[in-house]
Amino acid sequence: MDTIYDKVPVIIPALNPDNRIFIFIKSLQEKGFDRIVVVDDGSERESAKEIFDKLPEYDVTVIGYDHTKGKGCALKSGLSYVYVNMPSCVGVVTADYDGRQNADAVALVADKLLEGKQFVLGKRDLANSNISKGMRRGYKLTQYVFRILYTKEIKDIQTGLRGIALSLIPEFLEIRGKRYEYEPKMIVEAVRHDIPIEQVDAGVIHPIDTGDSTIQISENYRTFADSFRISVALFMNFLEYALVSITATIVDFILFYLLSEFVFADMDLSICVFLSTVCARAVSATLTFSVNRRVVFKSDNNLARTIVLYYILAAFIMLCSAELVTLFVYLFGGNKTFTKLFVDLCLFFLSYQIQQRVIFKKK
Secondary structure, three states: OOOOOOOOOEEEEEOOOOOHHHHHHHHHHHHOOOOEEEEEEOOOOHHHHHHHHHHHHHOOEEEEEOOOOOHHHHHHHHHHHHHHHOOOOOEEEEOOOOOOOOHHHHHHHHHHHHOOOOEEEEEEOHHHOOOOHHHHHHHHHHHHHHHHHHOOOOOOOOOOOEEEEHHHHHHHHOOOOOOOOHHHHHHHHHHHOOOOEEEEEEEOOOOOOOOOOOOOOOOOOOHHHHHHHHHHHHHHHHHHHHHHHHHHHHHHHHHHHHHHHHHOOOOOHHHHHHHHHHHHHHHHHHHHHHHHHHHHOOOOOOHHHHHHHHHHHHHHHHHHHHHHHHHHHHHHOOOHHHHHHHHHHHHHHHHHHHHHHHHOOOO
16 A cells, blocks of 8 residues: 555655664654655764664665765755656655754655645744854844845755755756755745746754764864855856956957947047947847856847846836936936946946846746
8 A cells, every 4th residue: 555655755865874874764654655765975983884774774775975975966966866766756855864844844745746846945933943143143144145146045955855846956966066065055046047936844953862872963064165155156156247347248348348449549539539439339148148148147038038038127227227216316416437436336236136137037
């Protein structure tokens, strides 16, 4: 007879696990999960090797590799294994074994997959969990940064409890990332592809207590290095956009100088400035469009429609800049240059959001 969750396997990445993994697996099996895949992320402790040797006795599939590569690689290995060997499943749940999630929370995520949801996040109650204030602040800051950059509120960016529909696995396997930055990149990819994200309450973090001294502190998470990787993962898209914009501005300035000094120099001043500005802006705008489309936003939307929308936006931003600078100087006075700097910076963020959410939005 089929168990309740026979179409939803669970992937557990593990580096040098301790006896808590047996407790977690048993609780999952009691809940109805009988397809559990544990990924050995290159564990080196002898005690861990003994645990992995014992796991098959619990009807658990164990896969892995010889050297530590990071949680992202472990998750990819598990996702790839499920996609190839369990094609009849509706999706997969990823979870940590150390008590950051429990079997009830895993079941909630699995239920959403069985209902037809594509991407599910188990949001933990971080405010009431037994974690340090520094870690809690870090989670909160990450949440705010994500909301600003991607206009989407995700309560727990770094939760390891996720439900992923089978159809999404090939796309998620293409995401770059070897360590903890892979998990927030999943969410970024989902937002950019307009994949609906379902968030369910995973409760308070209760570390599993085995009652003995086998508990090991994770060696996999490097506080500074991995926190930096996660920050870069969230900002990377925006940083690429900013770099392209800065490069285009430099190109625009150089072309304007060359055209105004050598090509149109003999013409009337107003005509010289106008032609130099238009030609330089046309080249820099085309460069920005091409790089943003192919590199920054990786869009394959209809080219003609995208070009029209992009140049409408460029004209709109240029008009807003001129009108707002004039209005602010008229109302509040002040230097025109500094006013323009403030206005253009605000419009820069606005343009980024419109390009990401409308023009280059991935389907």
